[in-house]
Amino acid sequence: MWCHDQGKEGKDYRSLKAGDDVLTITLDRALEILAEPKSGRGRRGAAKPIRELGAHPEDDEPVNIYDGPYGPYIKHGKVNASLPEGQTVEGITIETAVEALAAKAGTKKKSGKSSKSSTSTGAKSTTKSSTAAKKTTTAKKSTTTKKSTAKKTTSSTSTKKKTGS
Template sequence: SLPKGVKKEDVHLEMAVGLLALPRLLGPHPETGKPVKTAIGRFGPYVVHDQGKEGKDYRSLKAEDNVLTITIDRALELLAQPKRTRGGSRSKTKTPLRELGVHPKDGEPVNIYQGPYGVYVNHGKVNASLPEGKSMEELTLETALELIAAKASSGKSGRKSSKSTTSTKKKTSGKSTKKTTKKTKDDDQEGKSESE
């Protein structure tokens, strides 16, 4: 495919040959000796460092970079930059605002983080919001452990469970069937003769 912004009328022989030669080997990575290549993918032009068993490390080319003329030095600059994750953040792991210490039961860290709904305390998979009027500076490890224990015992982990907790009762119809017998002439006459 053509690079973004290039019209088919603008393609000349040299560019066409270069595009057909993609992916292009730029050279070996100085640290690993593994190949660094450039190509055009479904999300646009990129450089890739093939690390063998560790996988491949991809970086998108910037607007000023050209897939046909990029050098190994520029590719290494791009590969040295932190990888962008979905959503635009540069880091997968959040850095805590404050580290309170470790949980006495399992030795896992108890930290304070800033989230979209305010400041919260975290231990493992349990997040507990700070109570109104409490600041993170005055929060102690003991208070944080109480908040985490209360949150864990309430059973709410912040995410909705995929399993339904409500039980469904079997539906029964409200109609009951009563058997009735029709009276016949014979039945009427028998009833009269008995009463006489």
Template sequence: MPAGEGETAAAGTAGSAGAKKGSKKADAAPRPKMASLFKTMSPESLTLEDALRLLSLPREVGTYEEANAETGEVSQVTVAANNGRYGPYLTKTTPDGKSETRSLGSEDEIFTVDVDKAKELFSQPKYGRGRGRGAAKPPLRELGADPETGKPVTIKDGRFGAYITDGETNRTLPRQYAPETIEPADAFRLLAEKRAAGPSTRGRGGRGRAASAKGAKGTKAAPKVNAAEAKRAERRAEVRKLADKGWANTRIAEKIGSTAATVKGDIDWLTANEGYTRPAVVAKAPSSKK
């Protein structure tokens, strides 16, 4: 191979490798920072100042000293404000890297909240989103003792809205009432109605299916009882018909394929429940033999 061609090939290979290396460097370049607009903002009214403030998040609120509840050791924590998927919030970070959050009331507070306010928020219990997380929410309103049960009645905020409770019986607050204005007497009445109605019959999952199966069995049992009653009524009608002819119990039993005791029981039932009066028994005529 001529020297010129080898040099050209080598140069081409080196150039290709350099291009690939340069491509990797280009891919590794930092991406431009992005931030979501607040709910109160719109692209048309957004100013450069607003955009720069959003891109500056998270905002460092400041630091303060906090004592460890278990060890009593005092350390300095850092608080930052930011906007997230579930709204505006504060993050408190300890020197060992552990963090804790609290929600803010509005997006505007991200830029106005100070250290004192942050310290106050973190001193309060956290209300968790899931079951078993954080402390229970305080009631929206306390209505006093129920005159029927003596239990304290409150209005609480639940997953499906406000509800009235005495700690045992719960009743969703009807739409025509508001937690702030409902009269205690109306709340007591609503709870009394719920207690009188008893527990809900709606089932979920296995419980619902088990209840349906139990109900199905009960439905099947009913026709059996009805069929037995119908058969018994049919037999009694036949007994009465033959008794009206003056037949004796033994003769009736032979005719219907039963027993004399059963026939007597049917006659007694007809007498007690239908006022039946049996005519005199006529002796059976002897059969003639040829």
């Protein structure tokens, strides 16, 4: 690993190549390595579709089929849907793809953008926290009750002894 301090811009790091040794590298070689663009981790760019189906009938955005780690999938905007069973990449039509995307969009969980969903989410979290607070309070009360019960038992026992003697 080689580091170059650039002042206000910060530090610029590069890994040494296989033939370079940190103890014997020359300044010219170090500057040559620093001049090369950084190579990022796992950045392979935007995925290219394996088949373009056409424009979506509602908003004219493209509907494409991509190859993913779990097989081919249909993509429209931010919605990804699996290919319907029995369909192939070559055999799928835009209508079938739109139906699969609509089914997938219908099963998606709602985001907290609408006021109703954010209110109900807030109510649920408040209920959970107040329930937890009640349990804690109840636990404290029962512990306190046990102690006071023990004291009452002791005091009533001593009162009985005094009365009985």
